[in-house]
Amino acid sequence: MYCPKCKAENFSKDGTVNGRSQYSCAVCGFNVTIPVVPKSENADKKREVLILYFAGYDIDDIVLLSRLEQEVVIRLINEVTL
Ligand SMILES: [Zn+2]
Numbered sequence: 001m002y003c004p005k006c007k008a009e010n011f012s013k014d015g016t017v018n019g020r021s022q023y024s025c026a027v028c029g030f031n032v033t034i035p036v037v038p039k040s041e042n043a044d045k046k047r048e049v050l051i052l053y054f055a056g057y058d059i060d061d062i063v064l065l066s067r068l069e070q071e072v073v074i075r076l077i078n079e080v081t082l
Contacts, residue, residue, distance in 0.1 A: 001048065004055035024049060030055070035080045042068075046076055053077050064070040 003025035012024035017033055017081040024031035034050040037043050045066055052062045059077075063070045 001044075001051075003028060003030055004052050004057065019061075021047075049073055050080060051078055 001011050001023075002009050006025065006028040008025055008027035008079070010024070011023060011030075014022045014024040014031065016022065019036060021036050022031060023031045026068040032051055032054045034047065034054055037050065040046075047064050047066060049062055049068065052065060055058045057065070059070065059073060064071050066073065
């Protein structure tokens with residue numbers, strides 16, 4: 001997994017805060033907390049989508065970066081933000 005800000009590969013899970021996973025970048029210090037993604041098919045992709053979303057990316061950018069259907073991306077974001 002890479003950092004959505006600086007693209008460094010040192011972006012890693014940094015523990016859990018209030019039931020959310022915290023990720024941080026060792027290079028630029030960017031950190032983000034996202035809801036824990038239940039283990040399922042595509043769990044890694046879903047986590048990536050949420051990280052990009054909470055990093056401030058547009059839906060269109062997330063679709064391009066994750067290579068998931070736009071519909072899937074929107075549904076996933078709605079699931080965790082509604
Ligand atoms: Zn970074």
